[in-house]
Amino acid sequence: MxxxxxxxxxxxxxxxVWNEHDGEKRIAAIAALYHPEARIYEPERSITGHAAISDTVACVLADMPPGFRFEVTGPTLGHHGVAVTRWKGGPPGQVIVSGADTVHILDGKIHEHWFFFDPPQPR
Structure with missing residues (x-):
């Protein structure tokens, strides 16, 4: 790979996937990018399968303010079927959440996806 x-x-x-509010477009993107048995790992839970991933994204985006988007702050690095990148999320000009993601690729699709969140910054 x-x-x-x-x-x-x-x-x-x-x-x-993580910026898509339209459920049909999101599930199509998940099918294109994620292995059928894909698993997501967050600090407090793990989620398995395309429908559960889509439901999780929908809940995350529903809790965010208008204009919220995730963006890669990279660089994105990878080798041997594993990639890692840094990201941030928020409406334009504001960062609400940031962290890093790591994925493991199997059969040309994301099989495992880990989320690491930075500690909240003092306001």
């Missing part, structure tokens, strides 16, 4: 495949899948998941 090339570095470009792993890093491309990770960046595409942030853009096409």
């Amino acid at each position: 090339t570095e470009e495949i792993a890093t491309g899948l990770l960046e595409a998941s942030i853009e096409r």
Whole structure:
């Protein structure tokens, strides 16, 4: 597996899945990018399968203010079927959440996706 495949899948998941409010477009992107048995790991839970991933994204985005988007702050690095990148999320000009993601690729799709969140910054 090339570095470009792993890093491309990770960046595409942030853009096409984690920023997508339309459920039909999101589930199509999940099917294109995530393995059928994909698992997501957050600090407090794990989620398995396309429908559960889509439901999780919908809940995350519903809790965010208008204009909220995730964006890669990179660089995105990868090798041997694993990629990692840094990201931030918020409406334009504001960062509400930030962290890093790591994915493991299997059969050309994201099989495991880990989320690491930075501690909240004092306001």
